[in-house]
Amino acid sequence: MTEFEALQNRVSVRSYEKRAVEPEKLAELSGLIEEINSASGLAFRLVSTGDASVPAVKLSAAMFSGAVSSCALLIGGADEISSEMVGYFGQKLMLRAVSLGLGACWVAGTFDRKSVEAELTGDTRLWDVMPLGYATEKVPLKQRTIRAAIRSKSRKLEDFIESDHPLSTLPKWVMAGVEAVKDGPSAVNQQPVNIVYKDGLVTARIWKENANALKYNDLGIAKYQFQVAAEAAGVRGFWNFGDGGDFIADN
Numbered sequence: 065m066t067e068f069e070a071l072q073n074r075v076s077v078r079s080y081e082k083r084a085v086e087p088e089k090l091a092e093l094s095g096l097i098e099e100i101n102s103a104s105g106l107a108f109r110l111v112s113t114g115d116a117s118v119p120a121v122k123l124s125a126a127m128f129s130g131a132v133s134s135c136a137l138l139i140g141g142a143d144e145i146s147s148e149m150v151g152y153f154g155q156k157l158m159l160r161a162v163s164l165g166l167g168a169c170w171v172a173g174t175f176d177r178k179s180v181e182a183e184l185t186g187d188t189r190l191w192d193v194m195p196l197g198y199a200t201e202k203v204p205l206k207q208r209t210i211r212a213a214i215r216s217k218s219r220k221l222e223d224f225i226e227s228d229h230p231l232s233t234l235p236k237w238v239m240a241g242v243e244a245v246k247d248g249p250s251a252v253n254q255q256p257v258n259i260v261y262k263d264g265l266v267t268a269r270i271w272k273e274n275a276n277a278l279k280y281n282d283l284g285i286a287k288y289q290f291q292v293a294a295e296a297a298g299v300r301g302f303w304n305f306g307d308g309g310d311f312i313a314d315n
């Protein structure tokens with residue numbers, strides 16, 4: 065599965081089979097985490113009990129069913145740029161997990177923090193955990209209801225783009241990126257990030273004034289989603305970090 069196919073297939077998985085992730089898949093995710101940490105200065109870690117009956121993290125039973133024996137700890141600085149990087153690189157990790165056939169979920173709140181040993185140093189913070197496991201083939205009614213309830217607040221595609229041009233005239237790769245932002249995860253589905261296309265320049269900004277404390281995680285996630293979809297539509301590029309940061313397309 066390509067990274068873009070993983071993006072299209074991804075949903076937050078909240079029901080897991082009692083099945084351990086194979087060591088080869090964990091090794092691949094570990095390798096990616098090493099790359100991420102050395103490129104970014106983040107301190108992501110993979111924890112795995114190696115035993116399907118021993119959970120790596122205690123997820124809230126009100127939201128999740130089943131358990132995972134592997135989980136990524138998304139650790140980084142407490143400042144806004146670090147928070148955004150956690151989002152950007154965390155989404156890269158999530159899409160790799162999905163492309164390996166795994167299910168995952170961003171979890172900032174609904175887990176027991178005492179159940180993981182984050183070993184935080186200095187001013188680092190455990191922003192989120194990301195359970196990694198196998199989604200049950202049939203999603204239980206409870207988890208289907210949770211997703212339908214949260215996702216029902218979703219905005220329309222045109223609400224994600226701010227532009228001085230009519231939407232129909234925007235480049236296809238920009239619209240592909242905007243669509244990926246719409247389909248991406250965000251904390252309590254707040255969807256606080258818009259893409260701005262003005263004078264041929266693409267930027268990403270947090271439009272929602274009262275968005276919650278995870279809005280910079282969401283900003284990084286949105287930027288990564290945009291980048292993967294733009295590349296699948298033929299335009300490679302990279303983002304400058306920061307609220308209002310721009311997308312630099314390779315020529």
Ligand SMILES: Cc1cc2nc3c(=O)[nH]c(=O)nc-3n(C[C@H](O)[C@H](O)[C@H](O)COP(=O)(O)O)c2cc1C
Pocket residue numbers: 074075076077078127169170171172173174175192211214215247248249250251252253278281282285
């Ligand atoms: C930063 C962040 C934190 C999240 N925290 C939680 C959480 O604590 N518990 C949970 O069940 N889902 C959590 N989610 C998942 C969102 O609820 C989910 O992405 C959103 O409802 C959209 O649904 P989808 O991911 O299935 O498309 C979080 C998502 C993000 C991006």
